[in-house]
Amino acid sequence: MKAGVVPAVHARWQLEDIEKPEPGPHQVLVKVHACGICYTDSLLAEGVLSFRPYPLVTGHEGVGEIVAVGDGVVTRKVGDRVGMPITQKPCGRCDFCRQNHPYSFVTANNCVAPVLTGVNVNGGQAEFIAVDELGTVLLPDGISYENAAPTVCAxxxxxxxxxxxxxxxxxxxxxxxxxxxxxxxxxxxxxxxxxxxxxxxxxxxxxxxxxxxxxxxxxxxxxxxxxxxxxxxxxxxxxxxxxxxxxxxxxxxxxxxxxxxxxxxxxxxxxxxxxxxxxxxxxSAHNSPEYLNEALEIVARGEVKPMIEIFPKEKIGDAYQKLRDRQLRFRAVIQY
The missing domain is CATH 3.40.50.720 (NAD(P)-binding Rossmann-like Domain)
Structure with missing residues (x-):
């Protein structure tokens, strides 16, 4: 499959062929339709934040359609339209997780071994992504993939x-x-x-x-x-x-x-x-998943409209360069 890859620190992002994932137990395989580029992605690409070696596939504003499910999946089904925020899965065993907090960016920063989409595992800047079923959020019918992408984080x-x-x-x-x-x-x-x-x-x-x-x-x-x-x-x-x-x-x-x-x-x-x-x-760090659902519903109703620049996947390098040069008005969304 094609993926937007960060080959090295400070390097231009480029479209490359990488292995297509398969869904494991409790995972879903999502055909990505769009993925936003966030400032956090830039911090990863520039080495300000470091969680794994290069090359990287970033992206925690991915949205798409579930095309396959792994063993044990009960909350999602093929055909569901979903978004994939940054906190995919906590470890479930550390002191923080044993307090049973809702998933949020607070979880990402306090769980001892979280799975973070586009941060310590491959993200949504790709044609397909395999994620834990609980690391997805259902999209309202009235929202486009392009508007949903920046809503998933920003x-x-x-x-x-x-x-x-x-x-x-x-x-x-x-x-x-x-x-x-x-x-x-x-x-x-x-x-x-x-x-x-x-x-x-x-x-x-x-x-x-x-x-x-x-x-x-x-x-x-x-x-x-x-x-x-x-x-x-x-x-x-x-x-x-x-x-x-x-x-x-x-x-x-x-x-x-x-x-x-x-x-x-x-x-x-x-x-x-x-x-x-x-x-x-x-x-404030996302705080609780119900707020993401509320935000998506507000955008779906047309009360909020993200200002986005849409790029085909072949132009992902140009999109990231515009973000670095502060020329975007205001969010870059890559179509896959």
């Missing part, structure tokens, strides 16, 4: 963050950064009934943010304060500086929700601001 991320923030009904959500995750954050927050303020230093994104549903667009924390502040802030920018500055515009008892991964891990906070206004900083 959409999941922002919707789970909104649910974790638990903002007041009718409150205001600020979204820092209008990119691959932030453009979805605006739409999901609007779909949930919030007033939305987009925070971006890029003037060329102001009109786009409004088209996506933002009620206000401001450049920084002073601007956020001037339009009334926010109860919840979703930090989706690739660097922490804009979110730290935007704390100036948070309302009392507000929550800043961190999501995703930044190469800059330090997050210095203004202690007086945090204390004087009783603010909270909350981490």
């Amino acid at each position: 959409g999941y991320t922002v919707w789970a963050a909104l649910r974790r923030a638990d903002g007041p009904p009718g409150g205001t959500v600020a979204v820092v950064g209008i990119g691959g995750v932030g453009h979805l954050g605006i739409q999901f927050a609007k779909a949930a009934g919030y007033r939305v303020v987009a925070i971006t230093h890029s003037p060329e994104k102001h009109d786009l943010a409004r088209r996506l549903g933002a009620d206000e667009v401001v450049p920084d924390g002073a601007g956020l304060k001037a339009v009334g502040g926010a109860d919840v802030m979703l930090h989706t920018a690739p660097s922490h500086g804009p979110a730290i500055d935007a704390l100036k515009g948070m309302r009392p008892w507000g929550k800043l929700v961190l999501m995703g991964i930044s190469a800059d891990d330090a997050f210095p906070v203004p202690a007086l601001t945090m204390t004087a206004h009783s603010l909270q900083i909350v981490g």
Whole structure:
């Protein structure tokens, strides 16, 4: 079969022939129709994160149709349309797993031996993938494969963050950064009934943010304060500086929700601001599978539409180069 392969660190991605997998016990074989490229894939390709030797087949935003099932499969059947998020299977035996937490990226980071799709096993950048049946999610009938792919990670991320923030009904959500995750954050927050303020230093994104549903667009924390502040802030920018500055515009008892991964891990906070206004900083990492199901349903209803650039599998090298050059608007999806 054909697969998008990362041959070495910093290397151009390329389409190669590799062995087609067969489903083992409790596994399903999925014919992949589309797979998104995530920033985490870039961290793997550039050697910032390392879990196994090169060459790699990445991809934790794969979606497709089940074409075969292995022995013992009871929750999936041939013909099911499924997505394959990053956490495929925990070990089930470590101290963390014995607490019976729901599958999420928290599981990926705390289980001692998780199976992670596209990270420590081959992912969805291929024509076929064999995955544990519990490492799949059923897709709603109304969603296309191309829109489902980025929802499996990026959409999941922002919707789970909104649910974790638990903002007041009718409150205001600020979204820092209008990119691959932030453009979805605006739409999901609007779909949930919030007033939305987009925070971006890029003037060329102001009109786009409004088209996506933002009620206000401001450049920084002073601007956020001037339009009334926010109860919840979703930090989706690739660097922490804009979110730290935007704390100036948070309302009392507000929550800043961190999501995703930044190469800059330090997050210095203004202690007086945090204390004087009783603010909270909350981490969010997918949190629970029901949030992925909710996100997919919202996209299927047309309330949120990912902005994607679609590439045939033969152009996977071009797609990754556009991501590295920050030229995507906003998510790359590869068709297989």
